Amino acid sequence: MDSANEPGPAGKTVVLAEPRSFCAGVRRAIEIVEVALERFGPPIYVRNQIVHNQHVVRALEQRDVRFVSSTDEVPRGSVCVLSAHGTAPAVREAAEARDLRVIDATCPLVSKVHQQVVRAARDDRTVLLVGHMEHEEVEGTYGEAPERTHVVATVDEVRQLDLPSDTPVTYVTQTTLSIDDTREVVDAIAARFPDLTGPGTDDICFASQNRQNGVKALAKRTDVVLVCGSANSSNTVRMVEVAQLAGVRSYLVPDITDLDESWLAGATSVGVSAGASAPEFLVDQLLDRLAELGFDRIQVETTGSEADITFGLPSAAVGAPESKESN
Ligand code: SF4
Known part of the structure; x- marks a missing residue:
């Protein structure tokens, strides 16, 4: 056109x-911080960058949103938003132990992957998390079942896994990977572990x-x-x-x-x-x-349309200030 x-x-x-x-997930996360600013007034604390963009972060900082890397840096009783990339349960528990008012801005599509890990671990399956360990999203997803999860980024890393081939395996993926690279890694997983469940590349x-x-x-x-x-x-x-x-x-x-x-x-x-x-x-x-x-x-x-895709806000942000959001 x-x-x-x-x-x-x-x-x-x-x-x-x-x-x-x-x-939609980024728009929702930013809106959650804006609504929290209105409801509770500044300062609002956010663990990690709310979304990975320096301009977004700087604009919010100008409204007295304070970005921290650990909930330990947040004064007791303050409002603390957890970023769109997802957070390990241990971090949420630490925040609640500090009596923070937690609002979880995790994208619902990341939460879905967390739930897949929880279910696999409950069924005694080994989880292969396809993604990059240094990324916050993977850190959060891994934290759902660290004792059962291995992070793999490449076909070679799949080959090097020290697991018997009859291990019951469920794989999940980081939501933002390359579709083509992920397909290769998933094929390598399928070739090694016949007892396999997983979402294809649908987690992307x-x-x-x-x-x-x-x-x-x-x-x-x-x-x-x-x-x-x-x-x-x-x-x-x-x-x-x-x-x-x-x-x-x-x-x-x-x-x-x-x-x-x-x-x-x-x-x-x-x-x-x-x-x-x-x-x-x-x-x-x-x-x-x-x-x-x-x-x-x-x-x-x-190459697509996202005009109709929106995600609702969590109740802790919009209507139930005393509640603590859980994933
Ligand atoms: S998972 Fe996808 S939809 Fe959700 S925030 Fe990340 S990029 Fe956006």
Whole structure:
């Protein structure tokens, strides 16, 4: 679909992925903090970044939202929001032991994975968690059953697992992985453990899937793909990798000041998308700069629709201030 922004024949093209930028889980997490600010007044404490984007965090800090890495840093009795990426039960218990008013902003799709782990552990199955150990989401999911869970990120790590092949195994995945990489790891798990249950690649959330499909489509029709978002955002970094694997130059643009114009050398078309935690104003700033550089013809590549997807807010945020949210 061409926009009204038609240039002269010399104009270079931007192809904009749709959907892009905030997903329903990120919008919900930010709204939870905003509602908590209104209901309880500042300061509100948030354990870890509420979503992985420096602009979102800075804007909330200006409203006296205080980000901490441990609930031990939160004064007793204060409101403490747990981030969208999910939290281990031990962290929630520690927060409750400090008498914090806990509001859990875990994305419901991450909570679903936590529940899969709880069920598998209850059934005495070994859990293989496909994901990256250093990511907060994996830390939280792992914390549901640490004594039964192994984290694996690659086919080699699956091969190296010190487990008998008749082990009853359930695998789950981080929600923001590359669909193609995950399929390979799941195939390796299936090859080693016949007594296997798992969700396929369905734990990878719709937002990650749509955004990955988007950059794949951009890679087919543009010379360079730029992805707005932060370097600590898993789904955003995967988008850059997916575009690169699809055969184009692709770069992360955390902020417009990070755009290196040499990336565009020789390009007549640029694909633009944004990770699920990246605000849309970053895309607007990038489009303005690209227009100044001659990329003034805008087209849209649609690979999905998220218009109807919303998640409700937890009761601890909206209507029951004394209750403590549990996962
Ligand atoms: S990227 Fe997926 S799992 Fe993460 S908050 Fe968005 S919808 Fe939820």
